[in-house]
Amino acid sequence: MNPVVDYMLERPVAGLSVRDLKANARLKKFALAFCVLAIFALFITMTIPPITKVAHGQTSMLAVHLLLELFAIIIAIHVVTISWHTFDTKYEHSANILICGFLIVASCDLVHALTYEGMPPFLTESSTPRAIFFWLMGRTFEVVTMWLLAINWTLPLSRKLSLLLGVMISALLIWFGSYSIEAFPVTFINGQGVTSFKAYYEYSLCLLYIVVAILLWQRANRSGETRYYLLAVSSFVMGIGEISFTAYVAPSDFQNIFGHVYKVVAYALLYWATFIINIRAPFETVRKNEMRFRYMLETSPIAVRITDSSSHKVIFANQRYAELINLPREQVVGTDPILFYLNPQDYKNVLQQLEKGFSVTDKMVELKIPGAQAAWALASYFMLEYENKQAVLGWFYDVTNLKDAEAKIQHMAFYDALTQLPNRRLLMDRLNQALATSTRNGQYGAVLFIDLDRFKTINDTKGHEIGDLLLIEVAKRLQYCVREGDTVSRLGGDEFLVVLETLSTDTDEAAIQAEMVAEKIRATLSEPYMLKERSCYTTSSIGIILFTSHQENPDDLLRYADTAMYQAKTSGRNTIRFYDASMQLAIDTRAELEDEMRLALKNQQFCLYYQIQVDNLRHSIGAEVLLRWQHPEHGLISPAQFIPLAEETGLIIPIGKCVLQIACTQLAAWQNDALTRDLTLAVNVSAKQFHEVDFVNQMQQVLLESGANPSLLKLELTESTMLENIEETIAKMREIEMLGVSFSMDDFGTGYSSLQYLKRLPLSQIKIDQSFIRDIVSDANDASIVQTIIAMTETLGLNVIAEGVENEEQCQFLELRGCHAFQGYLFSKPVPLDEFMIFLNNRS
Numbered sequence: 001m002n003p004v005v006d007y008m009l010e011r012p013v014a015g016l017s018v019r020d021l022k023a024n025a026r027l028k029k030f031a032l033a034f035c036v037l038a039i040f041a042l043f044i045t046m047t048i049p050p051i052t053k054v055a056h057g058q059t060s061m062l063a064v065h066l067l068l069e070l071f072a073i074i075i076a077i078h079v080v081t082i083s084w085h086t087f088d089t090k091y092e093h094s095a096n097i098l099i100c101g102f103l104i105v106a107s108c109d110l111v112h113a114l115t116y117e118g119m120p121p122f123l124t125e126s127s128t129p130r131a132i133f134f135w136l137m138g139r140t141f142e143v144v145t146m147w148l149l150a151i152n153w154t155l156p157l158s159r160k161l162s163l164l165l166g167v168m169i170s171a172l173l174i175w176f177g178s179y180s181i182e183a184f185p186v187t188f189i190n191g192q193g194v195t196s197f198k199a200y201y202e203y204s205l206c207l208l209y210i211v212v213a214i215l216l217w218q219r220a221n222r223s224g225e226t227r228y229y230l231l232a233v234s235s236f237v238m239g240i241g242e243i244s245f246t247a248y249v250a251p252s253d254f255q256n257i258f259g260h261v262y263k264v265v266a267y268a269l270l271y272w273a274t275f276i277i278n279i280r281a282p283f284e285t286v287r288k289n290e291m292r293f294r295y296m297l298e299t300s301p302i303a304v305r306i307t308d309s310s311s312h313k314v315i316f317a318n319q320r321y322a323e324l325i326n327l328p329r330e331q332v333v334g335t336d337p338i339l340f341y342l343n344p345q346d347y348k349n350v351l352q353q354l355e356k357g358f359s360v361t362d363k364m365v366e367l368k369i370p371g372a373q374a375a376w377a378l379a380s381y382f383m384l385e386y387e388n389k390q391a392v393l394g395w396f397y398d399v400t401n402l403k404d405a406e407a408k409i410q411h412m413a414f415y416d417a418l419t420q421l422p423n424r425r426l427l428m429d430r431l432n433q434a435l436a437t438s439t440r441n442g443q444y445g446a447v448l449f450i451d452l453d454r455f456k457t458i459n460d461t462k463g464h465e466i467g468d469l470l471l472i473e474v475a476k477r478l479q480y481c482v483r484e485g486d487t488v489s490r491l492g493g494d495e496f497l498v499v500l501e502t503l504s505t506d507t508d509e510a511a512i513q514a515e516m517v518a519e520k521i522r523a524t525l526s527e528p529y530m531l532k533e534r535s536c537y538t539t540s541s542i543g544i545i546l547f548t549s550h551q552e553n554p555d556d557l558l559r560y561a562d563t564a565m566y567q568a569k570t571s572g573r574n575t576i577r578f579y580d581a582s583m584q585l586a587i588d589t590r591a592e593l594e595d596e597m598r599l600a601l602k603n604q605q606f607c608l609y610y611q612i613q614v615d616n617l618r619h620s621i622g623a624e625v626l627l628r629w630q631h632p633e634h635g636l637i638s639p640a641q642f643i644p645l646a647e648e649t650g651l652i653i654p655i656g657k658c659v660l661q662i663a664c665t666q667l668a669a670w671q672n673d674a675l676t677r678d679l680t681l682a683v684n685v686s687a688k689q690f691h692e693v694d695f696v697n698q699m700q701q702v703l704l705e706s707g708a709n710p711s712l713l714k715l716e717l718t719e720s721t722m723l724e725n726i727e728e729t730i731a732k733m734r735e736i737e738m739l740g741v742s743f744s745m746d747d748f749g750t751g752y753s754s755l756q757y758l759k760r761l762p763l764s765q766i767k768i769d770q771s772f773i774r775d776i777v778s779d780a781n782d783a784s785i786v787q788t789i790i791a792m793t794e795t796l797g798l799n800v801i802a803e804g805v806e807n808e809e810q811c812q813f814l815e816l817r818g819c820h821a822f823q824g825y826l827f828s829k830p831v832p833l834d835e836f837m838i839f840l841n842n843r844s
């Protein structure tokens, strides 16, 4: 038998199992058919004249009657006894009614049989009216009992009191029927048959029986309980049987006997109903419960196993257990469970605990699975009696997937997904351990910070896929270069970190050892790579820091190694550098400066100085704006100190925007003053700023917002800025030129100074770098360079201006060579705006 299939049949549908529903449907058909048959039989009976005798002679009639009545009496007593014994079961609500009611019915029917005409005297003489009285009482109490049953009424009495009530009513009726029958209406007249009282009484009973039958039928439909259908049919048969008791003339008439037969049939149905209630139903419930539990076991996602506690062999296992240990179900029974434990001691300990009377719950066990990966289960064990044997019940909740997921999560938390190397978190942990070991044994350790040179270029030019493959290959090579106890990790991007342990106790020796490993790494990483059939090359810059005691902080060690790596990078890449404290100081200062610069921008500590530009007649022709940082602690800071870092960090972009805005606003303001109306303003623009994608838009916007005259604005770009991506630069310069803005090439002469490029660039002016001006009078070389530059600008039709003019000799020299614009301390140093305005006023 398959418990699952079996359970499905027993599964409740609207409170009833499929089986119950089918059985009820069958029973209903049977009941209805039975009722129709009973009516038909009655109809036939009623058409037969009443004189027909069924028995030959009085004696045989008595025997037949007694037999028929005995059957009913036995069943009535049966109902009483079964109800007595099932009083405490779920049918108890009807039990006390049945005890009391059917005890009266049984007593009445017994005395009815004993007082039947022709029977020997019982208490008094037997007679038909007496027998009829007990008959009518029996039926009356019977129909009332059934009615109470149909409406589910309960006698508020105990079992014993219900019995006592039944005995008392029975005794009262027997006494009345035996000694005071005269007080009861006449029911039978010899030779005439039953009286109309008796007939109407029977008709009333018939009606009541039928009403009760209907009520019971409705109850059966509502509850789905089979017994109510049977009780309903029983009541119906009893009811229509009553009609035949209205038709006989002599007690031995066929109709009387036929009525008794109906009663026997009705009682047979009653017996069936009580049998179902009291005998079959409990077994049925037990069977269903058993099936339900089996089903639960079979469909349980938890593996269940029962082992004999003496032989230790499996005596029961559900399907899930068979799946868990990867064996066909039929092979599981008889196996020794200990064979499946990865650590058999686990199971032995469990058995010991159980023997001591303890249960073992939620124990994590690892199971050996034939032909498969080991499984993890959360197991609980209990002692149990199973099929009369002492047994061990084991529940196993398969947590292999959870364990795998846990391992995966742990791996993800501590390992880099691309290279599978320990990540920063795990590295810090290992570094802490290495520091502790080093403190204990006094041996040096080392942190190697490895950064791939030009990895970004490889990534950009060859694609990220190749970049990823390169990182994976680098990880492999790094692991190959170190010992087993050392840690190789990836911090992210192209940065790797190696922690070397147990180096020498001597500093120099440890440094040599660390350098040897670093050199091996450097050489190995610079070997060519074949990635997706494409050859690829890279080198690495390695920074090293040695450590020896736990006083070192892992974060600091990483920072120092990073600094050393940076040092290696600035020393030309593909090199190794040990950490140097002065380098760290410089880096820290830089970092500090960067933070301060951001703050300065926020707090508007940047301001502009103006330096006059004049022509050969010393007339003011314009000015150059030069940035200053008014530091709250360090005073005025020159741009030479912060512009390079601002460029490196990108801060030059917001700073440059700010300069442009102030300069243009100032230019617009000058429009209203005759003294300044014609002055040009030169603004330095850094390469980063100029190459911003929307620089043209920025210019456009700043001009629009400020209202400055673009033709008076001059942007100073260095030669290197212009030559970086020359085509794009030219295009951009042309766009800006269209706005009316002109360009001056700053620091000319210090760079490439190619005539070919100069010709193509939309410049209006060239600014000779002050380094040539400084010694122009004394240095023939500088003099000839300046002369060439001036000649070149003439050829190209460009203006020329000399910066850093500090004395008259320099100025005259330049003038003589054809340079007619000057800027320098000879005229004025860069000064704040108010000073600049005073200066202009004084000059005028």
Ligand SMILES: Nc1nc2c(ncn2[C@@H]2O[C@@H]3COP(=O)(O)O[C@H]4[C@@H](O)[C@H](n5cnc6c(=O)[nH]c(N)nc65)O[C@@H]4COP(=O)(O)O[C@H]3[C@H]2O)c(=O)[nH]1
Pocket (backbone or CB within 6 Å): 611, 625, 626, 627, 638, 639, 640, 643, 656, 659, 684, 685, 686, 716, 746, 747, 770, 803, 804, 805, 806, 823, 824, 825, 826, 830
């Ligand atoms: N010894 C000497 N020096 C003279 C003389 N006349 C002018 N100078 C200095 O020469 C520098 C000329 O500026 P620069 O070549 O554009 O060189 C500038 C420029 O490249 C950059 N800079 C200044 N302001 C800005 C700015 O707003 N944006 C950008 N991107 N760079 C700026 O900082 C550099 C240095 O600026 P400063 O320190 O102001 O230095 C200025 C100026 O003070 C002189 O007769 N003798």
